[in-house]
Amino acid sequence: MANDGPVEHGYPHLETVRAAVTALYRRLSHDTVRTFASSVLPVDVAFCDTDDLYLGAQRVAHELVRHYRLPDARLVVSFREMRHAANVELTAGPEYFVELNDRFRTHRRDIGAALAHEVTHVYLHRLDLSFPGVRDNEILTDTVTTYLGAGWLLLDAYREDGASSQKLGYLTPEEFGYVLAKRALAFGEDPAVWFTSAQAYTAYVKGMELARRDERQPPLTAAGWAGRRRYARDRRHAAAGPQQPGAPYAFSPDGGGRLRVSFPCPTCHQRIRVPVRGRVRARCALCRSVLECDT
Numbered sequence: 161m162a163n164d165g166p167v168e169h170g171y172p173h174l175e176t177v178r179a180a181v182t183a184l185y186r187r188l189s190h191d192t193v194r195t196f197a198s199s200v201l202p203v204d205v206a207f208c209d210t211d212d213l214y215l216g217a218q219r220v221a222h223e224l225v226r227h228y229r230l231p232d233a234r235l236v237v238s239f240r241e242m243r244h245a246a247n248v249e250l251t252a253g254p255e256y257f258v259e260l261n262d263r264f265r266t267h268r269r270d271i272g273a274a275l276a277h278e279v280t281h282v283y284l285h286r287l288d289l290s291f292p293g294v295r296d297n298e299i300l301t302d303t304v305t306t307y308l309g310a311g312w313l314l315l316d317a318y319r320e321d322g323a324s325s326q327k328l329g330y331l332t333p334e335e336f337g338y339v340l341a342k343r344a345l346a347f348g349e350d351p352a353v354w355f356t357s358a359q360a361y362t363a364y365v366k367g368m369e370l371a372r373r374d375e376r377q378p379p380l381t382a383a384g385w386a387g388r389r390r391y392a393r394d395r396r397h398a399a400a401g402p403q404q405p406g407a408p409y410a411f412s413p414d415g416g417g418r419l420r421v422s423f424p425c426p427t428c429h430q431r432i433r434v435p436v437r438g439r440v441r442a443r444c445a446l447c448r449s450v451l452e453c454d455t
Contacts, residue, residue: 167320167327169334171370173299177335178429180291180303181342185428185446187289193447197347199309200227202354205272213239213265220272221258224279227310233282237275239265245328248278250285269356273313273328280305298330306331306339312351315340315360333359337367345371346427346447374426377408381439381452388454395419395436395455411436421455 185193204223207216214237221235232254241262249257258278264271280301284290291300305311314329315336327333340351341364355361376382378391391409398411398419409423419436428447434440436455443450 167318167325168332170332171335171338173331173335174338176291176296176299177303177331177339178424180300181307181339182429182446183289183291183300184304184307185430187287190446190448193308195229196308197349199312199349199351199354200224200272200276205275205313207268207271209268211268213268216268217260217271217275221275221279224272224275224310228279228283228308230279230283230286233286235275235279235282246274246278248281250281253282253286256282267326270313270317270326270328273317276305276310276313277301277329280308280310295330302329302331302336303339305329306336307343309343311336312340312354315363316355316357318360318363319357320359333363334366334370336360337363337365338370339367340364341368341371342374342427344368345375374424377423377426379409379421379423379434379440379453379455380426381454383454395421425449425451 200223205220207220217237221237225233225235234255235258236255237258237260239260239262242259245261247259258275260271260274264274284301284304291297302311302314305314315333317326317328318333319326329336344350352361352364355364376384376387378387383391394407395411409421411419411421414420414435420433421436422431422433424430425432425444425447427449428444430444430446432442432444432451434442434453434455438455440453440455441450442453
């Protein structure tokens with residue numbers, strides 16, 4: 161938790177974020193991911209200053225458990241002084257003990273954001289889905305929280321001005337915005353109306369720009385002129401030697417003297433391999449996106 165300290169910006173964890181989206185689709189399947197088409201609504205996690213602290217926290221935790229369809233999971237929420245925003249003890253269940261930073265005693269509007277991350281830890285624990293290393297596993301948790309409809313709370317908890325700052329989670333604001341934009345494009349849901357933080361909205365807009373750029377990479381037909389020109393050049397030289405570094409696509413022979421091109425699906429980032437033969441319609445086997453390509 162960045163608390164009145166510097167907030168990191170940009171996309172330093174982008175590769176891990178994209179790998180997390182792929183891992184989520186692989187573990188849950190397209191059909192299960194689609195059951196999370198509706199996000200957690202502001203009314204579900206609303207917290208007034210007049211609400212009882214512990215009863216209110218338990219109510220919000222219950223709503224998040226319901227969102228993740230964990231009917232037999234029971235969260236016991238407490239508060240203590242600690243460095244991080246929150247912590248959950250991952251056991252066999254069904255009872256899980258969650259500790260929240262004492263800061264949330266007076267910043268109750270963000271309790272839902274802190275609990276969203278911790279409930280996702282429980283959800284991933286039960287799925288037996290994790291990444292090696294604490295850093296990557298926390299990035300996985302933030303990504304899944306956001307992609308499955310609860311992470312807009314984490315982005316909305318980001319506030320920064322000249323005198324103070326607050327950010328929850330391990331992703332940068334722009335990375336939260338990127339994952340939230342990927343979800344918005346996949347589910348046709350606009351979370352912008354729920355933001356109370358102007359900085360969160362700005363980060364979401366920046367993330368959407370990058371998410372849209374994913375949809376305009378060659379060999380997709382939506383690619384711009386410059387991308388198509390570079391793709392054509394790389395295709396011509398593919399048989400003569402290695403392609404230029406930095407391109408999202410890669411050429412390889414198919415064994416019959418013809419070329420194939422592989423590229424990441426703009427929705428789930430699973431790599432797709434299609435023949436180089438002009439206009440091709442490809443279907444991602446993982447997320448079932450149908451992609452119009454000009455190879």
